[in-house]
Amino acid sequence: MSVRILGIESSCDETASAVVADGREILSSVVASQIDIHRKYGGVVPELASREHLRQIVPVVREAISQAGMELSDVDAVGVTYGPGLVGALLVGITYGKTLAQALGKPLVPVNHLEGHVHAVFLEAHKSGRVPKLPAVCLIVSGGHTVLYEVSLHDSGNGTFAYKKIGQTRDDAAGEAYDKVAKLLALGYPGGPILDRLAAAANGAPAPVKFGPTKTRGNALDFSFSGLKTAVLYHVREHCEYGSEILAREAALARGERKFEQLLPLCSAQTLGLVREFQNAVVRDLVDRTMMAVGQLSAESVLVSGGVAANSQLRVAFEERAKAAGVDAFFPSRALSTDNAAMIAAAAYSRFRAGEFGDASLNANPALKLA
Numbered sequence: 547m548s549v550r551i552l553g554i555e556s557s558c559d560e561t562a563s564a565v566v567a568d569g570r571e572i573l574s575s576v577v578a579s580q581i582d583i584h585r586k587y588g589g590v591v592p593e594l595a596s597r598e599h600l601r602q603i604v605p606v607v608r609e610a611i612s613q614a615g616m617e618l619s620d621v622d623a624v625g626v627t628y629g630p631g632l633v634g635a636l637l638v639g640i641t642y643g644k645t646l647a648q649a650l651g652k653p654l655v656p657v658n659h660l661e662g663h664v665h666a667v668f669l670e671a672h673k674s675g676r677v678p679k680l681p682a683v684c685l686i687v688s689g690g691h692t693v694l695y696e697v698s699l700h701d702s703g704n705g706t707f708a709y710k711k712i713g714q715t716r717d718d719a720a721g722e723a724y725d726k727v728a729k730l731l732a733l734g735y736p737g738g739p740i741l742d743r744l745a746a747a748a749n750g751a752p753a754p755v756k757f758g759p760t761k762t763r764g765n766a767l768d769f770s771f772s773g774l775k776t777a778v779l780y781h782v783r784e785h786c787e788y789g790s791e792i793l794a795r796e797a798a799l800a801r802g803e804r805k806f807e808q809l810l811p812l813c814s815a816q817t818l819g820l821v822r823e824f825q826n827a828v829v830r831d832l833v834d835r836t837m838m839a840v841g842q843l844s845a846e847s848v849l850v851s852g853g854v855a856a857n858s859q860l861r862v863a864f865e866e867r868a869k870a871a872g873v874d875a876f877f878p879s880r881a882l883s884t885d886n887a888a889m890i891a892a893a894a895y896s897r898f899r900a901g902e903f904g905d906a907s908l909n910a911n912p913a914l915k916l917a
């Protein structure tokens with residue numbers, strides 16, 4: 547009999563639930579995004595996120611169970627994200643998960659959200675019949691995190707992974723830089739998906755400014771994105787020709803016209819060139835440092851996860867560089883790259899097998915570390 551784990555995720559602005567069998571097979575995955583609620587504030591508003599999780603958690607879990615063709619009582623364990631994330635948001639999922647586990651008399655498995663992102667890669671790899679070789683270097687790159695880990699099998703032989711943090715952002719996460727640059731260019735929220743497409747549409751438009759590689763003192767595997775974001779801001783402020791198109795896009799966004807097809811005609815070649823140059827700089831920094839880590843650790847594979855892993859240029863760049871280095875690169879699908887609960891249920895499976903259970907005292911840990 548397979549072990550079917552119900553996963554619950556509510557650490558940020560997605561209320562998600564999923565059922566995964568044996569940590570590998572996704573039986574259902576439901577994600578209720580709150581983007582429409584937070585959009586007008588240009589970022590996630592914690593109080594609104596908690597309130598929306600409260601509204602969504604019961605229907606989302608119910609839908610995940612129903613799509614898996616199961617009853618709640620068929621679940622073998624409940625895996626829930628307990629950090630890192632927004633405390634009020636986490637508490638909604640934790641409280642519901644604890645209550646459910648207790649009522650069903652099934653084990654509760656606390657899951658680190660970041661370990662979920664690592665497992666998203668393994669879930670996807672399993673679908674295509676490939677298994678990433680360890681040790682691996684894993685880049686988790688999202689709106690809240692930009693961090694590099696060495697991933698290996700735990701010495702205890704209990705099947706769980708061991709993690710060592712080898713680099714992290716000193717300031718903004720890469721996704722945060724995307725969101726802030728999109729905001730200052732009046733390209734809506736979240737910024738990543740639209741900037742990704744506009745950069746692809748640049749079609750060789752010349753870069754109006756050049757962004758050099760970021761220098762960080764100390765650990766060469768650390769990232770920094772706030773300087774790049776500020777450089778975009780100064781460039782735009784110093785060039786008044788951006789002003790009128792920014793106003794036009796603000797007006798379009800106010801009318802609810804935020805699709806790529808609607809915003810593209812409102813972008814000059816200069817703006818497209820700027821977006822492309824910004825993305826070139828982000829991608830170059832992420833890929834260079836991650837591949838440096840692969841070389842230093844003689845890693846067998848490179849794993850890339852988190853919302854920014856959906857970026858098309860980042861994927862191509864990683865594939866090329868990994869191939870040249872003789873290692874395999876693994877990404878989750880776009881749906882598994884951004885926050886979801888299938889990755890939480892998959893991470894919960896290895897902890898379940900190792901007997902790492904939680905109890906009624908489980909609390910949110912907003913600053914929880916993976917290593």
Ligand code: KG4
Binds near residue numbers: 721738739852857
């Ligand atoms: O993992 P995620 O859903 O939530 C967090 O934990 O933050 O990631 C969301 C982030 C946002 O900052 C969004 O702009 C970025 O991922 N993102 C992208 C792309 N799709 C989403 N960034 C670059 N290119 C994309 N295609």
Ligand code: ZN
Binds near residue numbers: 852
């Ligand atoms: Zn995440």
